[in-house]
Amino acid sequence: MESLTLLYAITAALFGLVFGSFFNVVGIRVVKKESIAYPPSRCVHCDHELKPLDLIPVLSYLGLRGACRYCRAKISPIYPIGEFVTSAAFAVTTWQIGPSFDLIVGLIFVSILMICSIADIMYRIIPDVVVFSGMIAALLLRIWIHPLPFWNYFAAFFIGGGLLYLIALASILVLKKEGMGGGDIKLFAFIGLIAGIKLTLFTLFAASLLGTIYGLVQMLVKSSREDQGIPFGPFIAAGAFFSYFWGEPLITWYLSLLHYN
């Protein structure tokens, strides 16, 4: 059984490479309001149409040493990173959940998180069309597949979105600057529908922790640079992914520490 799950996970990793490549296209084109099916991919610098050989996930980037084959302009590392991270996330999701209906929920969850992260890194936008599609899919799936009672996911939608809304409001009122965008609020509401109340709250904790660590490291590395504002989406996504699989055991472990002391 174990080896069969491993085989599924490896298969998921390969699919993840292809999907990651697709998510790059979606994350980038949706923001630019372009069709995701047409035209075929082009170099953003010289506009040369990319051939299948240029579109092999991760490998073509490495083979071309990060430059366009035609004009030698540098290609953003976001492409191979998006492909690699999607591949890894698909593999972990499949390994953790195994072949079941739950896996559909898990893979859709990861897909939406990936596209939103890519768009947020590239353009500082979490596209409405992506996150709303995710919400509809999550709602329909959760009516059908719900390890927790359905109301829990439904309530988490409002709790997740509401909490982020309050944080956004507080940051505008207190810090007089926009710390959190509307996209982050919607993304959290989506996470609520998939993860339920407890893990949504844990996601907020994990995402803030990751964001803070990253911010501190960035401050240490380039102390003189002015604050460019870090997109929070990728940290929310990473926090949600982590919580979804390891939040429950971590919370249980933490509570057991409190209990025995």
Ligand SMILES: [Zn+2]
């Ligand atoms: Zn080019």
